[in-house]
Structure formats: structure tokens, C-alpha cells
Amino acid sequence: MAKVEREGSVSEGELREFLREMLLIRRFEEKVEERFRAGELPGFLHVAIGQEAVAVGVCSALGEDDVFASTHRAHGHTLARGTHPNHVMAELYGKLEGCSRGYGGSMHLYDVERGNMGANAVVGGGLPAVTGAALAFKLRGEARVALAFFGDGATNIGTFHEALNLAQLWRVPAVFVCENNAWAESTPASQHMPITDMSDRALAFGMEAISVYGQDVEEVRAATERALQHARSGEGPVFMDVETYRLTGHYVGDPQVYRPKGELDELRETQDPIDRLRERLGLADEELERIDREVTEIVEESVRFAKAGTDPAPEDALKNVYA
Amino acid sequence: MAKVEREGSVSEGELREFLREMLLIRRFEEKVEERFRAGELPGFLHVAIGQEAVAVGVCSALGEDDVFASTHRAHGHTLARGTHPNHVMAELYGKLEGCSRGYGGSMHLYDVERGNMGANAVVGGGLPAVTGAALAFKLRGEARVALAFFGDGATNIGTFHEALNLAQLWRVPAVFVCENNAWAESTPASQHMPITDMSDRALAFGMEAISVYGQDVEEVRAATERALQHARSGEGPVFMDVETYRLTGHYVGDPQVYRPKGELDELRETQDPIDRLRERLGLADEELERIDREVTEIVEESVRFAKAGTDPAPEDALKNVYA
Amino acid sequence: MPELSYREAVRDALSRAMRADEDVFVMGEDIAEMGGSMGVTQGMLAEFGADRVRNTPISEMGIVGAGIGAAMQGMRPVVEIMYEDFLTLSLEQIVNQAAKHRYMSGGQLKVPITIRTQGGAGWSPGAQHAQQLEAWLVHVPGLKVVFASTPADVRGLLWSSIYDDNPVIFFEHRTLYGLKEEVPDELEPIPLGQARVHREGTDVTVVATGRLVHESLAAAQEAETHGLSVEVVDPRTLQPLDERALVESVQKTNRCVVAHEAVTRMGFGAEVAAVVQYAAFDWLDAPIERVGARFTPIPFAPVMEEFVVPHANDVLAAILRTVGKDVDGG
Amino acid sequence: MPELSYREAVRDALSRAMRADEDVFVMGEDIAEMGGSMGVTQGMLAEFGADRVRNTPISEMGIVGAGIGAAMQGMRPVVEIMYEDFLTLSLEQIVNQAAKHRYMSGGQLKVPITIRTQGGAGWSPGAQHAQQLEAWLVHVPGLKVVFASTPADVRGLLWSSIYDDNPVIFFEHRTLYGLKEEVPDELEPIPLGQARVHREGTDVTVVATGRLVHESLAAAQEAETHGLSVEVVDPRTLQPLDERALVESVQKTNRCVVAHEAVTRMGFGAEVAAVVQYAAFDWLDAPIERVGARFTPIPFAPVMEEFVVPHANDVLAAILRTVGKDVDGG
Ligand SMILES: Cc1ncc(C[n+]2csc(CCOP(=O)(O)OP(=O)(O)O)c2C)c(N)n1
Numbered sequence A, B: 001m002a003k004v005e006r007e008g009s010v011s012e013g014e015l016r017e018f019l020r021e022m023l024l025i026r027r028f029e030e031k032v033e034e035r036f037r038a039g040e041l042p043g044f045l046h047v048a049i050g051q052e053a054v055a056v057g058v059c060s061a062l063g064e065d066d067v068f069a070s071t072h073r074a075h076g077h078t079l080a081r082g083t084h085p086n087h088v089m090a091e092l093y094g095k096l097e098g099c100s101r102g103y104g105g106s107m108h109l110y111d112v113e114r115g116n117m118g119a120n121a122v123v124g125g126g127l128p129a130v131t132g133a134a135l136a137f138k139l140r141g142e143a144r145v146a147l148a149f150f151g152d153g154a155t156n157i158g159t160f161h162e163a164l165n166l167a168q169l170w171r172v173p174a175v176f177v178c179e180n181n182a183w184a185e186s187t188p189a190s191q192h193m194p195i196t197d198m199s200d201r202a203l204a205f206g207m208e209a210i211s212v213y214g215q216d217v218e219e220v221r222a223a224t225e226r227a228l229q230h231a232r233s234g235e236g237p238v239f240m241d242v243e244t245y246r247l248t249g250h251y252v253g254d255p256q257v258y259r260p261k262g263e264l265d266e267l268r269e270t271q272d273p274i275d276r277l278r279e280r281l282g283l284a285d286e287e288l289e290r291i292d293r294e295v296t297e298i299v300e301e302s303v304r305f306a307k308a309g310t311d312p313a314p315e316d317a318l319k320n321v322y323a
Numbered sequence C, D: 001m002p003e004l005s006y007r008e009a010v011r012d013a014l015s016r017a018m019r020a021d022e023d024v025f026v027m028g029e030d031i032a033e034m035g036g037s038m039g040v041t042q043g044m045l046a047e048f049g050a051d052r053v054r055n056t057p058i059s060e061m062g063i064v065g066a067g068i069g070a071a072m073q074g075m076r077p078v079v080e081i082m083y084e085d086f087l088t089l090s091l092e093q094i095v096n097q098a099a100k101h102r103y104m105s106g107g108q109l110k111v112p113i114t115i116r117t118q119g120g121a122g123w124s125p126g127a128q129h130a131q132q133l134e135a136w137l138v139h140v141p142g143l144k145v146v147f148a149s150t151p152a153d154v155r156g157l158l159w160s161s162i163y164d165d166n167p168v169i170f171f172e173h174r175t176l177y178g179l180k181e182e183v184p185d186e187l188e189p190i191p192l193g194q195a196r197v198h199r200e201g202t203d204v205t206v207v208a209t210g211r212l213v214h215e216s217l218a219a220a221q222e223a224e225t226h227g228l229s230v231e232v233v234d235p236r237t238l239q240p241l242d243e244r245a246l247v248e249s250v251q252k253t254n255r256c257v258v259a260h261e262a263v264t265r266m267g268f269g270a271e272v273a274a275v276v277q278y279a280a281f282d283w284l285d286a287p288i289e290r291v292g293a294r295f296t297p298i299p300f301a302p303v304m305e306e307f308v309v310p311h312a313n314d315v316l317a318a319i320l321r322t323v324g325k326d327v328d329g330g
């Protein structure tokens, strides 16, 4: 994982590393779409194509001992946190080598060693535990932060309200990252939220809020550093409203009948975080292709790894119910 | 029920009627405390001594077809809405003549004819139904408003968030009245809320908010009229933050070990809504005593009525489970 | 007679009720433009408009509660909870509010809401999208509980649920949506509280719900090759429960298997077993067998998922045990 | 040996665990200055301070979830849900999160949280403050479920629950808090999963939980006057269930009554009946009787409340039915 050199600024080398990570996530998820269509992947899958800068910007800022909880759209977060693509892909194939040993699946990626407290298939379901993890850090006097990813749609559920309210009341070191892609499945923000400025949500708790443009990985990184710093220093939790774009369907296979015609094409044209970073870096075509080949090979290898993985025995299902 | 003459202003006659109602509620609840101590009343009882101006100010503004939902602290709301004291008291005694036929008890006072959709013993439990009732009115094009009472403590529960969020999103004719007495049972606001200005809660929904001093019945009445008018005219719901004071324990019998010494005496001295209104009206002692005798007799009669009431047969318990 | 899928049958019941009656409306997450996560309400937005096919935010507690409030004001809302795992989020409203308002008010109110939801394993949806939780609701006085297993049943029962004056929790099983059946042109309401005998038999009674009705029918077929005549009964309504139908069947066959996809422990089969052993004690020639999911969350990997939830062979094995035979000949 | 009330016994277990171990802390509504709505945590704020006796807002979902998060980070939180009726608000976190994190992660995590709650009828608390919902939790793989009926049991079981590495839902019964008993100076942990035989007998086994343990003991006493020797067994842990203890008892007595305060339909007694009829089929001389609340919400008026929930006489009547006698002589 990239190390922070100076707060609020990232070296060119790191930015290149970010590009590589974002492209890896992109290619990984495109592969997921492809393998799903090929009928190889069971379960419900949600890719975050278009949202890679959020995953990379946020996760690169996390300290080694920090923890986070994710959502149904978790591949990017998990990869950006450093879980090997082989183990993520193996999970999607339901193999024992998967990061959840095949028990979880795409919506339940865990990597406890790396502070991944788990992706959640219940919208908002992971938020209270982030407050609680942060409470544990505070009680034990540890300089760690717990961070939550969630979507704009998740801000409508009571769990969100209770988790953030408690976090602020107790001034725990937590950061709440709203990946605001303006859609909850097929439901546009206008149909699911009575406000237009997402950061207004934080006002109900008097919580520090940061709004950031999420297609720019540098901005996300800088904002996350500020948020982590605030939380870590004992000043309480932070709400991050991250404007981002889902450049694909809600789930893999989604025909997106609900999307206004042309929206997707236009967004792909204007809101691709990888294009943006590439321009920022002034990356030559061959340089990009080199990186692309590299990450594509990693992704291909992850599929090979996953397919060659071990299927659980049926009776393995009886394990891990109780400690 | 008092009729509105001009918006935002109440005649002297009405104010006297308010005083009478407030005093009736006060004497009723003092009697409840007394009868509880005498061992006559089963169940969990919560009186609203000190909060009478909210009940009367709000309920007097409601239109005949409006509906409301209440809380565990419901005697005042129910009486102010015009349910006969006999039927409220009979309910507390568990009699068939009770406003809930003896099935509900103090925390579940209903009077559907008068638009009382029920008091709720689950904090926040009645809020979504108020949104839903208002939705029904809107769908049917009826000029009715649904109103919810709840406490400051209730603003911490997810139900609150979901109910208000939906109400605003759907622009339904609902009014949410927070009886903000700065205590949730034994827990002071500082221990249960991360904000000091309750109306900040409304910002998360972009909801119209009105703050009002709840010990002044005229102010409550005027604010409620404004809120109802807003809601009824289709402009959407309103959040009312009503500052009020609980001049007694949380429940009847509460030793209030948690209350700072002296707080209660001071509040009783400075925050009694009945004293205030009496001064406003410049009411002579004998006039007050006359009213007091009148309402006291009503309360006494309600106890006689209740005690003479009919106990349900044990097997009556099997009725009313299904329609 | 038109052929309808289970999915279309649900849609048909909803649409007919909405045509017949302005008080009926549906609401839920992604039910409008997208037509619901299982496609059940597809096309309904166009016919009924956004007010009556109401797309909602992710607020399971709020939308159920809003349905309750509308029902208390005389509407007949049908609220969709996308996955029954999310009933956990609205249970307060279902159990403390919908189920009790009538009672707590001494009969002043009624709450004619229908809450549709679906669940089940089968496509590796994982531990939080595959539970079968109907047993919880059966434990709650004031609720009715329906679990339909065929297109005709789902249509007739949903209609009756919508027009029932009580809160009804209506379970659908995800893997049944594609199941097709010929149904009459006219919708025939099916009264709540009536079991359906899917197959008559004399040796063993299988009481099954949801997907397990079909697994049980397959098992019954297979049992014939063992010379056994198996009766398959689907209670359809779990509350009120048609106890008499179950008991009479067992009094005829003297043997009973209960089968559902939910976890066996404290599952609906426990109630059936308790009822049947009580009422048919003198008739029973063998212990009542329960078939249900193993006591684990639903795992993701298909091979484990398959192992955890019951299938026809599990029902068959239970049938054979009741007559003292082992699956592997015995 | 000191005499402790059930209330004091809970407090004693909590306090000892908190003294022994910095990772243990308690949180809940009004548990600090007020000492909890039932007075269980009185005095603990003074000893342990506000960080570890954490007063919370009314956020049942949030505080259970916060406990889960703290537990995932190695703490052993004990969260109090003031009334078990409010479990309905936190069930998503209990069922989808606490119970499943370990499984969904393939064993990477544990969630050693204890959730204490209390309920029960008896003082006219009304329909939303008197439910007994333990059966729901027994249906959920990944949870352990405890329901203690005496001071010694509640103390030893709570200790074991706190130190169990799994989420434990710990039920207390409101009317038992004043019950006193002599207990050893040293706290003796009671392993989860062990039933307790309260009274030996040879004619009928009564399996009872919570308040009904005491009602059953009274009924057993009374049954002696009918010449009957009644064994009373309290499973204490409902999950894992000590099936063997129950079955062995019934294999000895050949008759079984199950008694709890929860609604009979789909109550814990259904599971016991299903287990016992299966394992002791050849031993049973009479149908298994279930004693539980009638199928209604809990009414307010004392005379109705009394009628709805079961008492010693209901248990006695069931005992007599198992031996073919009527209460009113027969
Ligand atoms: C409690 C709950 N309700 C509904 C769903 C079904 N669902 C899964 S994702 C989703 C939309 C989530 O939207 P958002 O939070 O904005 O995240 P995004 O998908 O945009 O990343 C819905 C409704 C769920 N998983 N959990």
C-alpha cells in the first residue's frame, strides 16, 4: 500500500501506483462481468466500475491498523486495501482459497488481517459496527480509525441515522464515506432523497462534513487524509460526501431499463476516473498499455487461480457456525 | 374544542378555555399519581405534568378530521383532543368503558372517532404510521393532516429518521411535534443527543422547521396553526421543536435520583405553563379556584366512573385479535 | 385457460385488485421503473402511475410503517420487502404495531395491510439474502401468514390477503417465480386457512411449504418405486393453520413428515409436529420426521449451499425412515 | 453463603466480569445514573465509570450494532435491551450481523457480544412491554440463547455468556428480579448447554423455562396431592439445547409437558415437543402437552392479562391430562 509522504499531497509515483490500482480494479470487474455472462459465477454481483477513484483514494489513506466495513459493491475496496486479486476472485468462485473461504461470496468479502471487517449485503448493515469498532479504539486508547463505505441510498435507512448519531455523540474515531452515485439500484436520488446536498445529512448530528469530487483520486485521497486526521486526533467522526458515478448497471446483468437514454454514454465520456488520472499524469499510450497488460495479466491469473482452487466439501458448511 | 377565529391569534375566551383544559389535565394527572400510590392503578404510567401547554396548544389547533399519534406520555394529548376524562380514567383502571376498552392501558390510549390513532409504548413507533396516514390523505385528495407527538429521546431512533425522510420526500401533509423536555427517562439531552439545537434534526431532510417555546400555550397554538397550514396546503411536512419541561418523574413513582439537585424546584418555579397563562390572563385567585374546583370535580367524577366501571371478563382477552 | 407463471400470477392479483379498488396500492424498493428486483411488478407503473406503484427509498421500517398508517386510514396497501431477510428491519412495525393496533384499541381499528416478500436459497445469494423466516411471524398473534407454492395458489391467496382486514405477511419463494401453470380466466380467491392436498396417499403424509412442496411431490413420486403411497399437503396459510386437514391426513396415513426450506430448529415444522403428535397421538405409527435446512447460515459456495438446504432426496429419506426403511435399501 | 436476589445475581456477574477484565463493558438505555429500568445495574456507574457503564440514547439497532463492532475488535460488550419487545428493533443486527459474521468470513472473526434483555407479563405492562420472544432467536444459527430462572443460574450463566466467544442472547424474566436464593461466595460458571433438573419425579416430566419453572414447581407440588411424582427440568440454555437431558427424563417418566410464558403457537415448546416425540417416541404414553400464553397480544386489564398467560394451575391441568385425569376430578 502507498505510504503517505506529506499530508494533502501525493507524489507522481504514488499517482502512477493509483492509476495501476484503479486499472486493476477496472479490469478485475470487467472480468467479473465477463465470467458472470459465461455462467461461471454464482450469486449476486455488483461491480463499481466508475467508482475506482473512491476505493483507491480512501484505502490508500488508511493507516495499517485502521479498519473498514464495506457494502454489496465491495470488490474495489477490498482490492484497494491490498487483498490479493487471487483471493478475491477465488471467493467469487466459491473456493476455499477465497478471502472468505467460499462462505461469503461477492457481497461478503472479508480480510480481517487487513482490517476489512466485511462487506455487507444489508444496506447500512455495517455502519453500527464501525461506530462500535471506533468505540473500542477509543476505550483502549488506540490511535486507530474505523471507516465505513456506504451509498447514497443507504442514507435513507434508520441504521445510518443511529450509527452516525452515536458516533458523534461519543466522539469516536470513525469516518463515514458516502459513495454518492445518485442511484440506489434503479431509483434515482430524486426519488429516494428529499435533499440535494448530501452533506446536509451530517447536520442532524452536528458532524463534521467534507464534500469531495470522487472521480479525482487525488482529491479523494486528500479529503480522506483530512477526515482520518480529524478522527484520529480525537475530534470526532467525519462524514464524507463523495460525488461519484456508477458507469454500469446496479448488478451484473442489469439491463438498466430505468436509466435515462444517453446518460450512461455521457457519463462514461465525462466521468471516467481512470481517463481523468491518465490525463493528469499525461500518460503516453504505450505506458498505459504496459500497465494495462500488467494488470490484465494479474486478473487473468486470478481467474486461473480461482478455477484451480479447492471446492469446499459439502460438510464444510457445518463449520464456522460457532467459535 | 376551541374553534380558530383568526389565524395566529386566540381570543381571551379561548385562552380561558385553554387554562381550564390545562388545569384539567394537571389535576387529572395528579390524581393518577395519587391513585397509583394508593395501589389502584396497574401498569406503567407516565404523566406530562409541566407539558400541558403543548397538548392544549397543539390539539386545539387540529381540525376535526385531522388525526394524530401519541407516545407513552399520552394522557394530556388525549384529554386535549376531547376524549372524556371518564373514558381515559376508566382505561387506566382497565375497564370496558375505557377509551381502549381496557385492552390498552395508559400507554395505549386510542380514540379513533376523534382521530387519535393511538399512543405508543415503543419510542418512535407511531411515527411511520403518521407519514402513512398523511400519504393516504394525499392520495385521496383530502385536506387532512396527520400529526405525531414524540420526545427528544425519540429523535435518536432510526424510525424517526425514516418516517420524517419519507414524509418530506413524498411531501405529505404531516406535522411532527417534538416535545423537547431535554430528558429521555433518566438520560439528559447531553448524554443522548450530539446537537443542542433540536431543529437541526430537520436539516437532514430539508424539512420546514419551527422552534417554539412550549410553556406558552399561545405560542404553541400559533406555531401549530402555521405548521398545519403549511402541511394542509400541500407544501409538505413540518417539524416542530417545542421546548418544554417535565416537572415530575419519568414514570409515576420515579425517585429521580438522576436529576440534579434543585433542578425540579427551580423548574416548577419558573416553567409552569399554568402559572404563566394565569398571569397572562391576570386571573384572580377566586376565579382560578372556581375553575380548579370545577375541573377537580370532573377528575373526581372520572375516578368514580372508572371504579364503577365494568371489568372485562377474562375470556374477553380472546376478542379483537383479528378483524 | 391462460398459463401464468408464479411471477405473473402475483402481478395478476395485484393488478386486478388495483383495477377493482382505488384503495389498493403497492409500494416498495425498485418496484416502479425496474418492476421489482424479481420483476414481479413489471409493467404496473405504466398502467397505474407512480402514486399507486410507489417507488420507495431503502427504509424497510418506514415503508411498512407508512403502509400501516395508510391501512389504518382505510387503504389496502401492499408493501413489498425486497428480501425477507430485511423483515428484520421492519419487524418492530409488523409485530408491535400492525399486529397489535386492533387489539390495543379494543377493536376500534383494523390494519388491512399486506406485506409481500420473497426469499430462499438456490442461486448462492449468500447468508443475508436467502433466509426463510416465516416461523417468526407465525408466533405473533394478530398476524396472518401465507406461503404460496403454485401460480394458482399465489394468485388466489394474494387476492384474499389484500382483502383480508388483518395484516397479512405473504411469503413467496424466489425459485418459484418461473413456475408455470394453467389458471382459470377468472381469479378465484382462495380463503385463508385452507390447506391443499396436492396428492393423495395412504402410507405417509408429507406436510410441506414453499419450494419444498415441489420437492415433496418429486419425493412422493420416487417413493412409489418403493411401493409407498404418499400424501402431500400444503397448508398454504401458516396462520390461521388448517390443523384439521393436517391431522385428518395423518389419521389416515399414520405417518408424518414435515418439510420446509427454513432451518429445522424452531422452524414451522416444529409447530406442525407439536400439533400433529398431540391430535393424532393414537394414530401415529412412527415419530414425525422433520426436514429442513441444517443449522447454519446459508453459505455462498454452491456445493455448500446445496448441502445445507433440503431437497427431494432428503424428503424421500424421511419418508422411508417413517416406514422403517433406509434410503440405501434397508 | 450470601443470599442474592436474581437482580443482584445479574449485577454480581456483570461486576465480577468487569473487575476481572478490561474488555468487558456494559451499555444500554438508562443503565448509568438510574441503574437500569429494572435496577439491575444500580451502583455500577460509581464503581466503573461512565465509559464502561455506558448510558445510551434510544437506538436499539445502533447500540447492538456498536456492541458487535466492539466485539469484532476484541471487546466483550454486554448490551442491555430494556424490554425484549425492542429486540424487534435490533433484530437485523443480531440476526444478519452478529450471528453471521463468523460464518460469512469463513471463520476469521468472532463476535463475543452478550445481549441481555427482560420481559414478561404480570404487572399489566401492556402489549408492547410484555412479550416473550425467545423462540425467534432459537431459530437463528450462530446465536446462543439463554433463559435463566434462578439467582444462582442467572449468575453462573451470565458469566459463561460473557466469556463465550459467540453472540449470546440472554433472557431475564421481569417478575423474577426479586427472587432470592443462597449462592456460594465464589461465582460458579455454568456451562451453556446444560439443563437443570429442579425436581426429580417418575410420572411426568415438565420442561419449563423462565417464570414457568416456578409455576411448574408449584404445580408439581400440587400434583403430589393427586399421587403424582413430577420431574421438573429447566433447559436454561435454549440454544444449544440439552436434548439428551430432556429426552432421558421423558424416557423415564413416559409423559411430557412443556411450559413457557410465550405464546404456545410456534413457541419454544413446539421445538421441545418435536424433539421429544422424535427421540422418545416409543416411550411416550400420552401426547406431549404444551402450556403457554393464549394466542393474543398481552392485554392491559389485569383480569385479562392473568387469563392470557399461564400459571401453575395450567401446568397442573396439563400434567393431569397426561395421566388421563381432569383437573376437576376425573
Ligand atoms: C436493507 C436493504 N434493503 C434493500 C436492499 C437491496 N439493495 C441492494 S443494493 C441497493 C441499492 C443501494 O444503493 P446505494 O446505497 O446508493 O449503493 P449503490 O448500490 O449505489 O452502491 C438495494 C436497494 C438491501 N441489500 N438491503
Ligand SMILES: Cc1ncc(C[n+]2csc(CCOP(=O)(O)OP(=O)(O)O)c2C)c(N)n1
Binding pocket: B072, B073, B121, B122, B123, B124, B150, B151, B152, B153, B154, B155, B179, B181, B183, B184, B185, B246, B250, D029, D058, D060, D082, D086, D089
Ligand atoms: C424503543 C424503545 N426504547 C426504550 C423505551 C423505554 N423508554 C420509554 S420512554 C423513554 C424515554 C423517552 O424519552 P423522550 O422520547 O424524550 O420522551 P419523554 O419521556 O421525555 O416524554 C424510554 C427510554 C421504549 N419505550 N421504546
Ligand SMILES: [Mg+2]
Binding pocket: A151, A152, A153, A179, A180, A181, A182, A183, A184, A185
Ligand atoms: Mg448509490
Ligand SMILES: [Mg+2]
Binding pocket: B151, B152, B153, B179, B180, B181, B182, B183, B184, B185
Ligand atoms: Mg424527553
